[in-house]
Amino acid sequence: MSNLPKSALECRDVTVKFGDVTALSDVSVAFAAGQIHAVVGQNGAGKTTFARVTAGLVSPTTGAVDVMGRKIRTGHVGESRAAGVELVHQSFALPPSFTVAEAMEFGATGKGGIYSRKGLADKWRAHLAALDVQVDLNKHIRDLPIETQQGIEIARALVTDARVLILDEPTAVLSPAGIEMLFARVRRLKERGVTVILVLHKIREVLGIADTVTVLRGGRKVEGPLDIADVSAERLANLIVGDGIAKTLGQQDRDAVVGTRAASGEDADRYSEISGPTVLAMRAVSTRPDNEGIALDGIDLDIRPGEIVGIAGVEGNGQKTLVRAISALADLAGGAIGLAGHDVTTQPLANRRAIGLRIIPFERNVEGLSLTSSLWQNWSARQLLEGSLLRTIRPAAIREACDRSLKEWSVHYHTCGQRAGSLSGGNAQKVIFAREVDADAKLIIAAQPTRGLDIGATAFVWQALRRARDGGAAVLLISSDLDELFDISDRVAVMLSGRINGEFRAPFDIAAVGAAMTGATARVRA
Template sequence: MTAPRPPGPAGGPAVRCRSLGVYFGAVRALHDVSLDLAAGRIHAVVGQNGAGKSTLAKVLGGLQAPKTGEVHIAGRRLPAGDVRAARDAGFAMVHQHFSLPPSFTVAEALELTAARGGSRSIYRRTDLHRRWQHELADVGGETALSTRIRDLPVETRQSLEIVRALASEARILMLDEPTALLTPAATDALFERLRRLRDRGVTVIIVLHKLREVAAIADTVSVLRDGELVLGPIEWSEVSQGRISDAIVGSAPAAERIAGVGAGETPRPGLSEGPTPPNTNKRTLLELVRVSSRESAFEPGLRSVDLNVEAGQIVGVAGVEGNGQRALVSTIAGLQPVTEGSVIIGGADATGVSAGRRRLQGLRLVPFDRNSEGISRSAPLWLNQSALRLIASRRQRSPLVSVRGLKRQAAEAMDHWRVRYDSVAQPADSLSGGNVQRLILSRELAPGLELLVAAQPTRGLDFAATGFVRRSLRELRQQGAGVLLVSSDLDELFELSDRLVVMYGGGVAARFEAPYDPSAVGDAMTGAVR
């Protein structure tokens, strides 16, 4: 470390937290987190999704009042949950999702959101431009001030967020996953900018997912897991990447913890029509050949992904969220076009085939967000349950349907899957999370299923419901279906998958066969080098 280290304003650490706790119901977002972050350095905070990183950022920025504990900035105790106080203390935040108004010009947006006082309510455009030209040049930005925010590339928008944050003369800059949307080159540029800020004495706290990036930028690193600080803050030079990766993933033996839960209940997927004996014919049900797709606002696109799923197999997809899993599932579903490569479903090229046709060919989906993608909350249960039946037989039969028949079929399927409900006419949002998932399974795991793509099928479910879903997936494999399981729960992936791929930056970073080595998988997820 050759960078000059000016002492903190009060001689102590720039940020000091004492036993912070934040709880949402039974969920521990943060629990007993105490840490000191020295002034004038770059501190990385790492951890899995839901480990509490964003919550910590919110507490520091005053957006979230902690239930227990306190935060001191530059030696002064902050009143809990007061954004203004945090800002006045010199704390500025760059959010995960950009907050500048898209229809404003650069100068207008900066003026609007600048945290400093003295903004006049009437201004002249030339004054405005002169003022911000200066600030922009200061951080090495080269953006025309009259450009509209929405016309700017992602990395420029982000550097404007930083300009905005620093315009308030922040001494502490917090960045929540700033690299999630950046290309490697833009990431390097961002890091260069952060280093220069540090050299000017600014304290930088940065939430990161990839150890390669931590290695590139951080002076110290802290690891959160399940809301607790499990490692650090520790000097980056004094710790191995392997140790960090183990701290992130946790090394508890996984499989034993789940086995045998809720054994009284057996799932009975209705696949009785012509079940394939297990493992007799290794048909390939899904094949992705060098598939690439365009990036979205929240995620990288796919980068030359090769993947296949055979009959009677569960293939797991691991990865830190936001590494292309969504793109993968929507590409297979036919909801997002590919730019290159081909998608082969059931042996036939399905690259240009519509989502509806893919469904007819036996593709079934458990989407990521069951409440917005999996069901219609306000529609009655029977209509939710019948959705696939509405398209599945569009061509063969008359356009008329018997509502009574649909309701009866829906009731039968839901009883079969033990959905707890009073009436088929009640709206779907009256069901609990576990019951909603059962409803979705009762619809998707119906006769005709060849291939199931299950995205986060157990997220947010309680123990019993989780066990039920996992047994259903195993049963499917037993019956000769193919399953692609996308999950951020490594225990689940290790327990269920015959094979495992790790997604990283939109591509497949590594492939594993059982038995799995958790630290090797963790390294692939975070990009760690041992």
């Protein structure tokens, strides 16, 4: 490492505190100029906070940031940008209703104005072409593929001739083909002399793109920057999760969490033909367009008892509408839905829940829990809704039952009277599982159940879903993480533009699944 060029970006003794929470603790790291650097760690390791500090969006409690050897004021976006640092967020920031040319102009200037459409297109065409972003500049951002939107975000960030480009979890919403496209773009930026820092959490991706890697855990730097040629996947996995946690997981789960899992012949043994009636039977289900997400277009989907069916796809291809349709929250335009032998096509959510529908929602802190309400109120919501209005409510008995249930699910809490908002993400998710997963559950919908969780909580969720499957429940797992889907699903269906565009059984072929996600293949069954 001694022959590397001087640092493009250096953080010295950076600590960030949000109230009583320490997000980063005494982090010191220097990134050599003109290279591709990965910053890795579990969810909650401090990666995004670190990226936001370097970009001037967060002012550290203590510490300093140098760019090209010059100390800059921390917490000042304008000064960071002037020094040549740009950040592309995981959640894209360009206005979806703007055309590409309008979005580029707005992203570069931060203000509107009076322009001709042709003039704006001419202004930005060469810049986008130089970065290999092939797009009609008069198209609206919302109508473009995710990969193209990301390319435009990167192009916007490079308008000011940035010398350091930070990409926060850039692969999280991409298909396998989209990831390869991103990495090719990053390599071209390196050739132009741009220093690229990628915030990642999958080892396979790190080994495939980075020159160096720095590992964060619990807000502290564990090691780095390490030359990628000197780091094995096994060593990096242990650095990310810690030896203590790693030993509590099976190899398969650990590999899935860190992204090193490969398909094997053993996977095929997990799937067997399951006889008996379906728990969920969707026949040609279509929904009417609304503002909540893309409409479904002729969905056929069966799930049987003792089976986990995963739903893959680039986000925004109808996954949320699928859950809403099964939950009676989307207006059907056609088709039929059967649940545990009952035709529920016209039945309300309460009736479907009484039959055995259980839901782990996409947003646990919005749809799953009332953060200002007590744990016992959140836990008892299903029982109260499904019971008779004339039923006598005994709060003391409910609190006692809640206490037993939360302990059975290993929730770390002080009292059932505390607010749900006081729990960590993992414990909040456990409360939802304690409420939703019971002996009467016939179909469990788990929508992005591990998003934002650390490896311990992630493993807990996977084990809970497997137990439910082994107990005879049917599980519909929706996830943007292919490693997660491949690890615990018996089958995987791919959604594209509101339709099922492929169905696969273990051992899963990531290339085939990826092709179905992007539309390179159509209507695949494997």
